[in-house]
């Protein structure tokens with residue numbers, strides 16, 4: 001079946017956003033404003049509806065694999 005379903009399957013599978021208006025995309029600098037859809041405080045991370053993994057140290061893992069280092073000052077643990 002070659003219908004317009006092809007277009008639908010090409011959409012980003014990472015976005016879980018069902019909100020209106022839509023939350024900021026993972027590419028935006030305001031990505032942290034998206035809603036938390038899964039929270040695991042005991043493991044120190046939350047999943048936002050735009051696919052961003054937000055860690056309790058303020059670091060982030062984007063759906064495309066990019067890592068955003070924590071943006072609050074921490075002592076280096078190495």
Ligand SMILES: [Zn+2]
Nearest residue numbers: 017019023049
């Ligand atoms: Zn959303």
